[in-house]
Amino acid sequence: AAKRAGRNTSQCYGPELVQRLNERIDMRQRLQEAIRGAEFELHYQPQIDLTSGRVRAIEALVRWQHPRLGQIGPMRFVRVAEETGQIDAIGAWVLARACAQHQQWLSQGLVDAVVAVNVSALQFQRPDFVALVEGVLAASGLPAHRLELELTESVLMDTVGRGTEVLAQLRQRGVRIAIDDFGTGFSSLGYLKRFPVDKVKIDRSFVADLGQEGEGAAIARSVIAIARHLDVRVVAEGVETEAQLDWLRRHGCDEAQGYLLAKPMSAAELTEHLRDTLARPDALRTRPT
Numbered sequence: 001a002a003k004r005a006g007r008n009t010s011q012c013y014g015p016e017l018v019q020r021l022n023e024r025i026d027m028r029q030r031l032q033e034a035i036r037g038a039e040f041e042l043h044y045q046p047q048i049d050l051t052s053g054r055v056r057a058i059e060a061l062v063r064w065q066h067p068r069l070g071q072i073g074p075m076r077f078v079r080v081a082e083e084t085g086q087i088d089a090i091g092a093w094v095l096a097r098a099c100a101q102h103q104q105w106l107s108q109g110l111v112d113a114v115v116a117v118n119v120s121a122l123q124f125q126r127p128d129f130v131a132l133v134e135g136v137l138a139a140s141g142l143p144a145h146r147l148e149l150e151l152t153e154s155v156l157m158d159t160v161g162r163g164t165e166v167l168a169q170l171r172q173r174g175v176r177i178a179i180d181d182f183g184t185g186f187s188s189l190g191y192l193k194r195f196p197v198d199k200v201k202i203d204r205s206f207v208a209d210l211g212q213e214g215e216g217a218a219i220a221r222s223v224i225a226i227a228r229h230l231d232v233r234v235v236a237e238g239v240e241t242e243a244q245l246d247w248l249r250r251h252g253c254d255e256a257q258g259y260l261l262a263k264p265m266s267a268a269e270l271t272e273h274l275r276d277t278l279a280r281p282d283a284l285r286t287r288p289t
């Protein structure tokens with residue numbers, strides 16, 4: 001048994017860990033170069049109103065365009081950037097870029113929607129976060145009510161006391177708050193009562209098994225019921241099939257986002273997409289019930 005434990009220990013602290021640490025250090029340096037060299041880019045994915053078929057929100061999703069490695073998704077670098085604190089610089093850039101781009105779409109009359117920006121826990125906990133948001137809104141000219149911040153439940157859990165206050169300050173200024181990946185964290189539905197939010201996004205893991213009438217469907221049903229009761233909008237993320245969309249529409253979900261409706265697109269692609277939609281008002285419309 002001792003021998004086995006020893007082997008396990010050496011497995012834990014052996015070459016694998018060293019390699020992982022080295023990768024991490026590499027990643028930190030590469031991220032530093034990426035920040036300096038402006039290698040980040042935003043893609044945008046619409047959230048569609050299930051009643052009107054209109055675009056209600058456009059979510060900004062960061063990508064890292066590495067000169068040699070190609071496109072790297074946020075799942076591969078956001079965690080590290082949080083650990084190193086580099087998320088501050090990246091997050092500030094994302095917020096500024098998303099607001100500036102959205103203000104342009106609004107002024108071109110291409111859309112009547114909010115821009116949704118993902119905010120990491122670390123960013124949200126900064127004492128100057130509200131000031132950052134105010135500065136970005138002022139610089140871009142975007143009205144506060146056109147900005148929606150997507151926070152995960154864990155962000156809210158981590159910051160119980162002050163977090164509520166920051167949320168209140170943001171909402172007082174007109175900024176909208178959405179809870180992302182809802183149902184995956186530790187919070188209960190009762191949480192929605194304590195935190196003033198405008199929207200909840202049902203996590204895509206629940207949306208994935210809506211057809212089977214299993215756990216996902218049960219959770220989605222409760223979220224929709226409570227949200228309606230509290231006058232909070234509900235969005236289902238990761239909608240990939242007609243069956244899922246039908247289910248959501250039948251059960252009164254307000255909005256949907258997913259590959260079935262529109263994939264994340266570059267700013268240029270989404271501009272084209274929005275133009276097409278304006279030219280053909282039914283293009284994005286989902287089938288009426």
Ligand code: C2E
Nearest residue numbers: 061062073074075078094118119120238239240258259264
């Ligand atoms: P999220 O905010 O929950 O974003 C949804 C993710 O699901 C995106 O992945 C999106 O591309 C993907 N997705 C959308 N529709 C579908 C679908 O129908 N099927 C499937 N399988 N996936 C779909 P992405 O862009 O890789 O982003 C992953 C996560 O990284 C995001 O999850 C968010 O938590 C984080 N993230 C993205 N951009 C930012 C950012 O600017 N700042 C921070 N802090 N985090 C970000």
Ligand code: MG
Nearest residue numbers: 059118150180
């Ligand atoms: Mg999100």
Ligand code: MG
Nearest residue numbers: 180181201237
């Ligand atoms: Mg999400």
Ligand code: MG
Nearest residue numbers: 181203204237
């Ligand atoms: Mg998610």
